[in-house]
Amino acid sequence: MAxxxxxxxxxGATQGKICQFxxxxxxxxxxxxxxxxxxxxxxxxxxxxxxxxxAAFLTQTVCLDDTTVKFEIxxxxxxxRYHSLAPMYYRGAQAAIVVFDITNQDTFxxxxxxxxELQRQASPNIVxxxxxxxxxxxxxRMVEYxxxxxYAEENSLLFIETSAKTAMNVNEIFLAIAKKLPKNEGGxxxxxxxxxxxxNNEQTQQSEGGCCK
Amino acid sequence: MDETYDVIVLGTGxxxxxxxxxxxxxxxxxxxxxxxKYYGAEIASLSPxxxxxxxxxxxxxxxxxxxxxxxxNVDLIPKFLMANGQLVKLLIHTxxxxxxxxxxxxxxxxxxxxxxxxxxxxxxxxxATSLMGLFEKRxxxxxxxxxxxxxxxxxxxxxxxxxxxxxxxxxxxxxGLDGNTQDFTGHAIAxxxxxxxxxxxxxxxxxRMKLYSxxxxxxxxxxxxxxxxxxxxxxxxxxxxxxxxxxxxMLDRPGTTIEFEEGRVVGVKDNxxxxxKCKQVICDPSYSPEKCKPVGKVxxxxxxxxxxxxxxxxxxxxxxxxPANQVNRKKDIYISxxxxxxxxxxxxxxxxxxxxxxxxxxxxxxxxxGLQLLGPIHEKFVSVSELYEPVDDGKTSQVYISKSYDAxxxxxxxxxxxxxxxxxxxxxxxxxxxxxxxxxxxxx
Numbered sequence: 001m002a003x004x005x006x007x008x009x010x011x012g013a014t015q016g017k018i019c020q021f022x023x024x025x026x027x028x029x030x031x032x033x034x035x036x037x038x039x040x041x042x043x044x045x046x047x048x049x050x051x052x053x054x055a056a057f058l059t060q061t062v063c064l065d066d067t068t069v070k071f072e073i074x075x076x077x078x079x080x081r082y083h084s085l086a087p088m089y090y091r092g093a094q095a096a097i098v099v100f101d102i103t104n105q106d107t108f109x110x111x112x113x114x115x116x117e118l119q120r121q122a123s124p125n126i127v128x129x130x131x132x133x134x135x136x137x138x139x140x141r142m143v144e145y146x147x148x149x150x151y152a153e154e155n156s157l158l159f160i161e162t163s164a165k166t167a168m169n170v171n172e173i174f175l176a177i178a179k180k181l182p183k184n185e186g187g188x189x190x191x192x193x194x195x196x197x198x199x200n201n202e203q204t205q206q207s208e209g210g211c212c213k
Numbered sequence: 214m215d216e217t218y219d220v221i222v223l224g225t226g227x228x229x230x231x232x233x234x235x236x237x238x239x240x241x242x243x244x245x246x247x248x249x250k251y252y253g254a255e256i257a258s259l260s261p262x263x264x265x266x267x268x269x270x271x272x273x274x275x276x277x278x279x280x281x282x283x284x285x286n287v288d289l290i291p292k293f294l295m296a297n298g299q300l301v302k303l304l305i306h307t308x309x310x311x312x313x314x315x316x317x318x319x320x321x322x323x324x325x326x327x328x329x330x331x332x333x334x335x336x337x338x339x340x341a342t343s344l345m346g347l348f349e350k351r352x353x354x355x356x357x358x359x360x361x362x363x364x365x366x367x368x369x370x371x372x373x374x375x376x377x378x379x380x381x382x383x384x385x386x387x388x389g390l391d392g393n394t395q396d397f398t399g400h401a402i403a404x405x406x407x408x409x410x411x412x413x414x415x416x417x418x419x420x421r422m423k424l425y426s427x428x429x430x431x432x433x434x435x436x437x438x439x440x441x442x443x444x445x446x447x448x449x450x451x452x453x454x455x456x457x458x459x460x461x462x463m464l465d466r467p468g469t470t471i472e473f474e475e476g477r478v479v480g481v482k483d484n485x486x487x488x489x490k491c492k493q494v495i496c497d498p499s500y501s502p503e504k505c506k507p508v509g510k511v512x513x514x515x516x517x518x519x520x521x522x523x524x525x526x527x528x529x530x531x532x533x534x535x536p537a538n539q540v541n542r543k544k545d546i547y548i549s550x551x552x553x554x555x556x557x558x559x560x561x562x563x564x565x566x567x568x569x570x571x572x573x574x575x576x577x578x579x580x581x582x583g584l585q586l587l588g589p590i591h592e593k594f595v596s597v598s599e600l601y602e603p604v605d606d607g608k609t610s611q612v613y614i615s616k617s618y619d620a621x622x623x624x625x626x627x628x629x630x631x632x633x634x635x636x637x638x639x640x641x642x643x644x645x646x647x648x649x650x651x652x653x654x655x656x657x
Contacts, residue, residue: 077456084462086252087260088312091254092443196441197432198313199305 016066019183022092024074026114027099028107029081030134035164036099037073039172045165056074062171069178071095090121095129095177100148102132102161103140107147115155127180129158129173136163216489218244219308221481223469226254228273228615230451231631234497235643237458244489245452245460248467251404251445252452254497254567255618256341258286258470258557264517269594279517279591280560286443287515287557289596290618291549291566292533293437294317296428299628300447301438306645309450316555319439319528323401324535325393329524334403334434345394356388356398360422363527379441381596384415393539398422399534404546406570406620407537411424421536424625439530443557471501471612478611493638494612498601501614505601510578511620513568517592521563522550529554529563532622535583544570545621546583547641570620571597606637613638 025072038044039151041060062069074093079085100111111130118128130152132143145161152159158176162169222233229245230252237243250641251257259265261282262272279285296302296317306309321332325344333339345353353372364370374384385395399405403421410418425653428436456462468484471494480490497504520526533548540546552563567583569576576597584590603614616630635643 065580075454079453079456079462081461082463084464086452088446090441090455151626196316197438198314199301199310199438 004159014074017183018061018068018070019198020070020072021094021181022074023071023097023177024089025097025099026080026111026118027131027144028101028104028110028131029078031099031101031104031107032164033097033099034129036097036133036162036173037168039075039164039167039170043167045167046167047165060174062174064175064178064183067183069164069181069183071174077092090118093126094181095127096122097129097131097177098157099131100131100143102133102143102148103134103137105142108132108143112151116155116183125182127156127158127175127177129160131173132159132161133164135161135168138144143191154183215280216244217385218489218491220244220304220493221246221491222493222581223247223471223494223500224254225448225452225464226251226497226615226618227256227448227451228627228631228634229254229495229497230448230455232462232634234309234451234454234458234468235635236309236495236638237455237460239639243296243438243455243460244313244463244481244491245455246466246469246483248465248469252449252463252464254286254448254499255445256290256292256448258288258445258611260286260443260445262287262559265594269596272367274592276499276583279562280455284553284559285526285557286310286549287564288444288566289513289515290548291513291568291622292618293439293446293502293549293623295625296431296436296438296597296621297424298428298623298625300624301632302645303628306452307451309454310455311452312443315438316441316530317441318435318530320525320531321401321435321437322469322531322533323397323534324539324582324586325397328540328576329533332397332435338553344397349391349394350387352411353394353398356385356390357422357426358512359388360469361420361426363419363423373606374415374498376419377414378413380412381415381418382411385417396536396538398458400545400648401534404534404622407543407655418475435532437532439551439555441556443551443555445495469500471496473610474608477597495615495634495638496612498617501603501612502601503615504604504610504612506604508602508617509598509600510571510576510597511568511600512571512595513566514577514580514598515594515596516565516567516584516587516590517558518565518587519561519591520562520588520590521552522548522565523588525550533583533586533623539580542569542579544620547620548583548586568620573592607636 027033037058041058060071060075098111098114100107132148149159160169160173162173220236220243222229222245225247233243233245239259259268262279262285263282264272265287322329323332331341332343355648360383362370365376402425403418425436440465440527465485471478472482478486478494482488520532527551531550535546537545546569548567550565551557554559558564565587567580573579577595600617607613613634617627617650632643
């Protein structure tokens with residue numbers, strides 16, 4: 001699984017701080033949300049990826065100069081299909097990738113809807129990237145690059161065309177997000193959030209403030 | 214919609230969502246619908262604050278009077294999780310806990326002779342408390358120690374107490390505890406809501422005392438946990454589990470009807486007449502009122518405050534129990550308080566819910582003794598809800614109905630209902646280890 005440059009386990013050679021961020025995926029059914037994550041996290045692609053099942057919570061790290069950025073990636077688990085995404089999904093998300101299919105104009109229109117939804121529901125400092133997926137099918141293109149680019153600029157979104165199938169720009173989009181996220185100690189969008197206890201089988205420790213630990 | 218499912222679940226309350234998750238994880242094809250636009254049904258946390266006013270048919274507050282409306286998540290039902298209780302176990306075994314964050318409740322208080330006292334959380338507090346006299350403290354300590362060590366499988370720990378025949382009243386007598394200490398033990402520690410348990414075998418009392426002390430031991434300040442952003446997060450978390458295992462979710466579907474043939478369920482129709490076929494239905498009482506009977510009323514007052522509760526050392530969250538005996542009632546009154554520290558209110562604001570089982574024709578008046586402990590109240594939303602239970606076990610019709618959320622202050626009876634329903638639905642008791650797969654999934 002080559003082509004995973006930039007991604008490295010935190011126990012590797014890299015020292016420095018580790019920042020963890022919650023990243024959510026949004027977009028119409030079948031635009032390739034799960035495929036993008038699967039490509040990014042596992043380096044895999046399945047031509048007939050089933051509707052999301054069983055693995056809707058993945059983590060992957062990206063290394064910047066002195067910082068390891070750990071993404072906690074939330075997939076929609078199909079709850080977007082009948083507009084039944086829970087508020088929990090958006091809560092505390094510091095980054096989002098809104099995905100559309102460049103061969104389908106409707107999915108681009110819906111992507112704009114998801115961006116609005118994020119602006120309404122999510123933290124005001126959220127970093128949003130717009131991904132025009134299925135770039136390998138450029139001959140069937142229905143959404144012009146310039147059109148999406150202009151929309152992204154108007155709304156201060158990152159914009160990249162990707163292909164989960166060929167791996168084109170998949171790592172790049174996560175890397176671009178990682179660069180844009182605030183990594184100052186204890187700063188960032190999490191500051192206003194209360195932090196609580198995570199339950200587990202063992203005695204639990206209190207996790208205190210901030211995004212960087 | 215026009216498909217065939219194994220199970221259709223109606224209503225997204227906690228019980229329905231946990232069962233939905235269990236069914237999906239075990240490979241069943243699940244369709245889950247709710248008439249409302251939001252998750253949670255009876256156990257929703259309403260947000261923004263304007264929605265809470267609308268829910269109680271009140272005019273929206275003046276803009277910014279209560280800060281940003283979006284910062285509020287107002288629970289309709291007051292409950293806490295026992296830190297070592299069944300719901301925490303379910304959360305851990307299903308992996309749903311990873312979607313949630315909790316805070317330990319700051320303190321538990323009990324009402325005695327017109328004042329509130331902190332329920333001691335450790336030995337130091339126990340020695341200092343004015344809840345009981347010096348000699349009584351010693352007797353109480355002996356009893357606590359006995360309860361802690363009591364092990365049904367080890368007769369050496371029995372000390373002449375038979376958990377199956379010795380009554381709670383007898384065991385109190387054996388340890389020489391006075392009426393106040395009995396009240397305190399039964400209601401603030403074992404969390405009984407009335408005194409019916411006194412004539413029952415003491416095994417259950419001892420089990421409840423143990424649950425309390427084990428829960429207390431986990432996080433220290435109190436045995437209770439509360440999820441950030443409100444109780445509504447719990448059903449959302451289990452709904453997500455169900456969705457991950459390919460459960461289909463549809464909110465905002467009013468007017469569904471359950472369809473039968475020869476007394477057995479065949480499907481659910483939406484308000485446009487589309488039929489989704491299924492073998493089983495799981496729902497809350499509101500989706501099948503004709504198969505339910507009323508079993509009592511609960512009265513609740515949700516109060517908005519701009520200050521902590523007096524005499525609680527400015528705690529950001531507390532539970533106060535008013536034992537029935539102290540105020541000449543049959544059932545206890547509960548007060549639960551959470552605040553902006555739990556992301557359920559705008560900065561500086563508090564939410565208190567006073568609740569009890571209605572005993573008179575004027576239930577609202579029954580809450581007065583509790584409301585008086587709160588100090589000045591900015592806003593008060595009072596509701597009286599009828600509690601329902603299914604009339605049968607659902608096995609003939611294959612429609613399995615949950616019980617309404619009762620007046621208890623925690624989720625233990627909720628979980629008992631869930632596990633009993635699971636057993637009726639599948640014919641097998643729930644096996645916690647069957648969910649291990651869910652926990653292992655996806656950790657990279």
